[in-house]
Every structure is written in C-alpha cells, then in structure tokens.
Amino acid sequence: QVRLVESGGGLVQAGGSLTLSCAASGSIFSINTMGWSRQAPGKQRELVARISSNGRTNYADSVKGRFTISRDNAKSTVSLQMISLKPEDTAVYYCVRISNRGEIAAWGQGTQVTVSS
DSSP states (O other): OOEEEEEOOEEEETTOOEEEEEEEESSOGGGSEEEEEEEOTTSOOEEEEEEOTTOOEEEOTTTTTTEEEEEETTTTEEEEEEOSOOGGGOEEEEEEEEOTTSOEEEEOOOEEEEEEO
C-alpha cells in the first residue's frame, strides 16, 4: 500500500510561485507514474500534471507553461513547481499515483493552495 504525503501549500499573491512536494513510501516508487490533481470548491477534480517512470510529462492546458512536475526516484519524491499563479489555481492539491490503466490508484491527504488577487 503506497502512502503519499504532500507539503508546501500556502497563501500566495497572484503572480507568485509555490513548490509542492510529495514523499512516497510503501511502493516501488521508481516504476510508478505519479501526478498532481487539484480540486477547487464547487469544481470537479482536475489532473494537472503527471510524470511517468521514465520522466515523460503531461500537463493540463490550464497550467501548461506555468507548472513543472519533476521526480527524484532516489528519494521517492515528486514535486510540482508553480509559477505565475492565478486566483483560479486556488484548490486543494493532491499527490496521486496513477495505475498502468491511467486511473488514479492512490491519493495523498492534500495541501491547500490559495492565490489571492
């Protein structure tokens, strides 16, 4: 059973930046596709970024060019660097593990990101 623990959320002004981190345990991290999903109040969850075991990345159009996902297999961590933040980026951000079928197989507890205008 994989365990995911996020950190790094907080309050930032529009145009600012934040970096989220996720520490994984309980699984062979290096073979897993990992990602970051977010849920804003009243909105559906959105998978904003994913990174495969070999480092291939994909981003939602809403964050492309502003967010960067990376991983450190030696430390079993995945990070999300966010720049040029907008108020609409306000959400709870979750670190997720993605199965081979492309489904989210595990969630962290989430970390709040609030972007003020």
